[in-house]
Amino acid sequence: MTMRRRIGSAALAAATAALLAGCASGPQVTPITTMPAPRPSGTAETRALSPAVQPAGEPTELASGLDAPWSILRLPDGATLISERDTADVLELLPDGSTRVAAHVDGVQPSGEGGLLGLAFLPEGDWVYAYLTASDDNRIERMPLTGSPGSLGLGEPETILTGIAKAGNHDGGRLAFGPDGMLYATAGDASNGDRAQDKASLNGKILRMTPTGGVPDGNPFGTLVWSMGHRNPQGIAWDSVGTMYASEFGQNTWDELNVITPGANYGWPVVEGVAGDSRFTDPVTQWPTSDASPSGLAIVSDTLFMTGLRGERVWSIRPDATDAPTAWFAGTYGRIRDAVAGPDGSLWFITNNTDGRGDPRSGDDRLYRVALGTT
Known part of the structure; x- marks a missing residue:
């Protein structure tokens, strides 16, 4: 039977929150509230979101x-x-479920949460992009994809961005190309919260750049910074109408799902979670840190799927719903690091029990596929 549980919503008003804290038995999750929905450049029409989906079967x-x-x-x-992360290997998945080393990325120096992190792909030129921790910093490199399925490789690296401060934690590390063709990267505060409020720093930010690392038109500060005030964002994704979302690790109280708009300040380290402070943009959903510690974020049929490390579950969130997110597979597979849209409308996710913080099981870590069906 599918491991699923429904989480009740928490009110934001202080009196209601106090009442819930006194009588609710489960963790409190702030539900989706009214969201802005920025459109990709040049898109004027309003389109309906695709039908909601959820895991169907094991x-x-x-x-x-x-x-x-x-x-x-x-x-x-x-x-x-x-x-x-720690071997600095890029593996290719083979049809029989085995893997082979497609490439070893030189210059990676794993430490704590740093190492070989996010990957992204640019079809124009067949470039594979990697966010990695080097000897002095976090940086972004790209490498030409070589070979064919079953014998893929990566060519000589080209560095497109350096100077993202590194630390044993809060390294960010996700890469993704947006619907505008620009490369987006999440950069943590590298254990120094002040960087998140410093517009001159790359850390504590979501960055937007051209495929070669340049500053594109439309960036709000004339730099690579797209949004600021982040602690450790690790998931980014876009829905079919162009709304950008990011999942973010909180410190002790609230993990966040944010709608990302250019130039917005999400408050770290001044605030954590929903604060109602006009200087900052509140998250649209928040979780106690014990229930999420969010990393990867995928969107399938306009339904968000957010992976949880400490929470050991996958959360599904529907942007046009007013009810609370749904937790799937809680405690079944251990820590879950990343999720992507799979073929035929499925969802793929990977566990992360061998990263030094989990409880490895025989055969860990694993890649899983789950079918999705309409709700």
Whole structure:
């Protein structure tokens, strides 16, 4: 039977919150509230969101024996690459469920939460992008994809961005190309919250850049900074109408799901979670840190799927709903690091029990696939 539980919503008013704290038995999750829905440049019409979907049946295992996997990259030809944080290997998934090392990324110096992190792909030129921790900083490199499925490789790296401060934690590390063709990257505060409020710093930000690392037109401060006031964002995704979302680790109280708009300030380290402070943009959903510690974020049929590390579950969130998010597979597979849209409308996700913070099971870590159906 599918591991599913419904989480009740928490009110934001202080009196109601206090009442709920005294009588509710489960964790409190702030539900989706009214969201802005920025459109991609040049898109004037308003379109309806796709029908909501949810897991249908139990996940099936696609691969096992992974070592602290961090990012799943599905390529247009159907091939799949997986980054391993501590080995600095990029693995290729083979049809029989085994993996092979497609490339080892030189210059990676894993430490704490740093190492080989997010991957992204640019079809124009067949470039694979990687966010990695080097000797002095976090940086972004790109490498040409070589070979064909079953024998993929990566060519000589080209560095497109350096100077993102590194630390043993709060490194960010997610990469994704947006609907505008620009490359977006999440950069944590590297354990220094003041950086998040410093417009001159790359840290504590979501960055937007051209495929070669330049500052594109439309960036709000004339720099690579797209949004600021972040502690440790690790998931980014866009729905079909162009709304950008990011999942973010809180410190002790609230993890967040944010709608990202250019130039917005999300408050860290001044505030954490919903604060009602006009200087900052509140999250649209928040969770107690014990129930989320969110990392990867995927959107399938305009339904958000957010992975939880400490929470050991996948959350589904519907942007046009007023009810609270739904937790799936809670405690069944351990820590869950990343999720992506799979073929045929499915969802793929990877566990992260071998990263030094989990409780590895025989065969961990694993890549899973779960079918999705309409609600």
